[in-house]
Amino acid sequence: MAAINQPTLAELVRESRHRLELSQTKFAAKLGVSFQSVNRWENGRTNPLPIALKRIEHLLRQMGDTGKDLLVKYFSE
Amino acid sequence: MAAINQPTLAELVRESRHRLELSQTKFAAKLGVSFQSVNRWENGRTNPLPIALKRIEHLLRQMGDTGKDLLVKYFSE
């Protein structure tokens, strides 16, 4: 946990989603949130709640090497 | 997913937590939410967001037989 919080939570979300090759709608479904939440995160309008960050971290872990650098960059600690 | 939503989400939360023998604070930490959220859920003041329900379902699945009946009762579908 403990993702960096500035200035790039938006990047984390968008990049994670792109690496999974999912639309905002499908990524949202995978996380268990609404598509609007993902959209707002990516456009910097709101920040993900901690439980959502935890899910994103979990997805990155499941991706193996594909998600490793993002894990290090945003969840190191 | 698709937990029943009435009249007993509060019971689901409290019962799940009790079976894990955790305080509200520790259960909250396990879920990735604040202790206040768990407290509000158990006292019927608010309902868990979908992503939180998903986490609760996940915990119940990890509990094996201990959580089986709750899964059936609240997450059947």
Next chain:
DNA sequence: CGGTTGATATAGCAGCTGGTATATGCTGGT
């Protein structure tokens, strides 16, 4: 060309969340 479909962006609003703070009761220790 016009129509449809999928993906994205944005708004408004009721309801939920986390942080901070206060209060109660209970247990264990001095």
Next chain:
DNA sequence: ACCAGCATATACCAGCTGCTATATCAACCG
């Protein structure tokens, strides 16, 4: 008896969420 610690309950408020709805744009297709 006093008190520190823990678990619980509740309040307030800024920020986030889901829902419903609208709008734009690109790709496809008849």
